[in-house]
Amino acid sequence: MENRVYLFDTTLRDGQQTTGVNFTVSDKMSIAKAIDDLGIDYIEGGWPGANPTDDDFFNRDLKLNSTSLTAFGMTRRPSKSAANDPGLNTLINSKASSVCIVGKSSVFHVKEALNISEEENLSMINESISLIKNKNKEPIFDAEHFFDGYKIDKNYAIKCIKSAYDAGARWIVLCDTNGGTLPDEIYNIVKDVTEHIPGKNLGIHAHNDTDNAVANTLAALNAGARHAQGTLNGLGERCGNTNLISLIPTLYFKTNFEINVSKENLAQLTKVSKILNELLNLPINKQAPYVGAYAFSHKGGLHASAVEKNPSTYEHIDPVLVGNSRNVIISDQAGKSNLLNQLKKMSIELSDDQLKNILRIIKEKEFNGFSYDTALASFEILVRKELGQIKDYYSLQKFRVTDERRWNAKGQLITESEATINVHVNKEERMTVGIGNGPVNAIDSALRKALISFYPSLENLKLTDYKVMILSPEKGTGAITRVFIESVDDKNIHWTTIGVSPNIIDASYNAIYDSITYKLFHDLK
16 A cells, blocks of 8 residues: 555644634735645645635635645535535635535434434535536545544444545545544544545544544554644644644654655744744744754753763754754754755855854844744845845934824724824935824834835835734733734735834834835835
């Protein structure tokens, strides 16, 4: 039997069901790019037709290179034919090359949740998969509650997945929906299912309610399945899903399975994990396997001495292989490697002395709270300023921001922000006032009013996303604040900048300054 395992990422759909997680379209695009760069086979982009965010995302030009965009949805409704079901047709008509539909595989849920006959459920599955296949999309069937359904009525559970397989489904994905099945049960059940459906067409979708999702996935693969679903950092409702950041290196380094993620791409895992946390303003788990800051750190004394002589004594892999390092502080060599990789993408060449100087500055900045993994525009500005390639397009003299909360003439309670800004541009002084629905919006408005007659292209600059992270919550209102701002122009080019300060307004201004500087540099060079 072939050892190739196909990886299916559900971060953008399953991950969004995490309490407190709401992806913007720009978030989804950033995550999709990271998943594609890793080399994961499928990316489930969401549910077209279910909400405006997913509709917008599926209409974007994603330019995916290695991953297949997948639309998620459900089988036809009981009262509709597959051809006339609007939800199913929205999936088929999307830009996705594959369609994953969820259907019931437990007789209990068929009777109690759907309130339909067992035969009608089988027809819904079969007809939906047939339509997807006939429309030249790759059909994937997610068998919801399969393991619980198997325990209740094995014969009916298998009838459900056979109905999808016989209709032409490329993958039959067995879902442990409530996450309560243990690895030995997973292995035995999947092994039995391979007597009815070839393992090369079977997948596993494990939830992590017993903290066994990765173990359950490995058990299913060892039993014959060849498709594994999961999310970055294990995101998902309740306790999450199989953590692909842990599963991928485990498959690569610890098993004989083959995956599409190359050894070179594995070195991006730590960065990808960090990018997701930063996009969501989530704290980083320092003890996360493979990618956590403490994953390869060691106590002093005996451990440190042993590691120094022979790293494999306390390290199961070389941390560099997954983009991590032996110490909490990144080593010079790892830092140079990461820096050179980014500079190459920006067509920037440095001498050895310049490289060392830039690396030193970046480490100082990161010590003070900066993070350039997602804020690549600020990273480029930092480097080019050190090289003398970027000038100051204006000089800020001062700004003031006031907020007013009042009742307007219509009796509505409103809050408005007003920013007054003073700048020098081309030896001229400009003072302008901007009104906004918040202090950052007001500063941006006032600043562009002052600059736009000198730099007309700023008319096309828009701030599309704004995120704040508190870096030292133990300091209360005196905490260090990190701000990320995403911008876009009329060419649909997106970039992200960062500002860090104990003052949130100051941090926001710094991120806006970098955004404007990045825009003007690329427009005027």
